[in-house]
Amino acid sequence: MSPLKDNSIFSWTYELVADTLGGPEWLAYGLGALAVIMVVVNGFLLIGTIFTWMERKVVGRFQSRVGPNRVGPFGILQAVADAVKLLFQEDIVPRRADRLLFNAAPIVMLAPSLLALAVIPFGAGSYVADLNIGVLYVVAMSGIASLAVLIAGYASGNKLALLGSMRAVAMLLSYEIPLVMALLGITILAGSMSMVDIIAAQSVPFVLVSPLGALIFLIAMSAELNRPPFDVTEAESELVAGYLTEYSGMKFGVFYLAEFSNVVLAGALFAILFLDGWEWAILPSHLWFLIKVFGFLFVASWVRATLPRMRIDQILTFAWKYLFPLSLVNVLALAVETIAWPDPSGLQLWIMVAINWAIAAAAIPLLSLVVHLGEPARAGRRIPLSEEVF
């Protein structure tokens, strides 16, 4: 029994080929599946492309600029213009590069995020597969991206790129743990790793039930995605473009697209795991899903426009000293609550909301107090003036 049977695009194509045209069943099945993949992958990449434009526009407004406004209305075709430019750009492979790995890295970067799409429900009933280990599968797929960064940095034969990829691996390994712990909290709450079940379990959105988890997820995700303030991998002002330094042409384009698509994927995950997925009133489910994803993307652009970059050692310290203990507290609290109420009713969920917000409000200052015990508080200085000279 394939979950594909529920899919309207699949069944439409299947019926068209098998019944109307009288083709063989295996062909109908294959074409139907291909149609679904086409729609999902291209729709996803389209959203990723729109996000590149949106981010430039949003960050532009934050910086009191206009942003792209030349190509198409409001510059919305800017991404197309960029892609055309990249297609026609010379594809340079440096002499010192490891050719095979250098060429493979962009594919290794983009492919996992496309694979992860399989379990993402974009709306009521709109998913390719409802894996019973959906969350684990997505985490596994997103972990591969860090391998691509390492390959790209190593294969470029460039010291700056190598530095960038070294940073990336150190950071991604550290942040994978709090990220997984945050997701663990969600699976404990929902009692399932399936995306569809998790959405079904959210009679109260999990962002309210597990505020610590949502916070940790947001922070760890921006590290996973190399977004500010964790963008040490690219670190324009330090490493020129980090692991991307030697890439040009469409290989660079694929990296760029993969990076932005990963943010969209993260937005989709956040919408599913914490914002009740597609469910809400009045509007159609796909639209709600998109609204939630773009809300996440807007916040991501906002953070990017605001925060300076952290140093690599501070980033690692932050992961192990703050996020990791916090994620333990989060998991512990949720586990105890789930034992108390294995199948929580609406009221019990709201009581959990109250408890978890109290825990979050207490744990964060307490942890910062413990970690910084004996250290003077850091504060901005207002320097003295002197009328005297010499």
Add this chain to the structure above:
Amino acid sequence: MHTQPVIVNIGPHHPSTHGVFRMRLTMDGENILDVEPVIGYLHRGSEKLAEERHYTQVITLTDRMDYVASMTNNQAYVLSCEQLTGITPPDRGMYLRVIAAELQRVVSHLVATGFFLQDLGAFATPLMYAMRERERVLDLFEMLCGARITVSYMRIGGVFQDAPGEFWPALRRILDEFPAFIDELEDLISDNEIVLSRTQGVSVITGADAVNASITGPVLRASGVSWDLRKAAPYDVYDRVSFDVPLGEHGDNYDRYIIRIREIRESLKIVEQCVAQIEPGPVRATTAMLFRPPVGESYVPIEAPKGELGFYLVSDGSIAPYRMHARAPSLINLTLLKQMLVGWKLSDAIVSFGSIDVNMGEVDR
């Protein structure tokens, strides 16, 4: 495990070397073991060119040294020429010079702060804010002399021309609106936790070290040494205005940033007083375009935005200087670079370099 240090070239083509500075960093992973600064990529032979031009023409060369602060370069040069020839500019000319120089200090510090935060990794937002306000000050320069960057506004014996009528209301508006902008910038940055953790205590220069390396300007004052040529050896009309000299205590990157913010506020105070004190009159002493100063030499140091700037001129009695030498603060402030960077990480190296605020046009000349 056997490891070996790696030499990494930062620059001359690099997004945050403020032009064409080059550092050969010997690195152990992220940690810096050794620094070798390499300069000279922007050498244009300004000092030699000056020997081929008559005294007034050299003003245009000084524009191109520190191209972020042309007004103060002009000022240092014409003051030196005036000492050589004994010309005294009229009061209004001197006031206009001080107004222009202080506005230039505001511009230079804004650029320094903006790029410092860009180096820190803030995705261009503070830089854009700073640049937006800089444009408004450059509009004023355009009113004064028609140019925005390479101004050549000052002349030996005063300034090129009196400020036009529309200059004063425009200046008034900037003086009124600027403090709010500085507050906005400070709200964004000064207490930002990431900025604090990245800059406080990093690349400390002690006062004694700074004096030994003849570092001047905001970098010196951030180390707690009270030395400002506007107070120590007043030129033009600085002895007629009152202002404070902000002093840092720690000599770290944060102090070097915050001191520039404070100096912007003080500069606005000086401009305010000049506007109140300035009276109608001639702006330029009548001097010939071509003149032959007596045989001799002169040096007048001024407090340029980046530190002590002075032009050492030797006259052999001809229409062109026999020798011109610029004491460029950008170059001399780089003296302690190695001491500042060794032991810190690559990310800090970029930020510390940005905190010195050098201008490669001035370093290489």
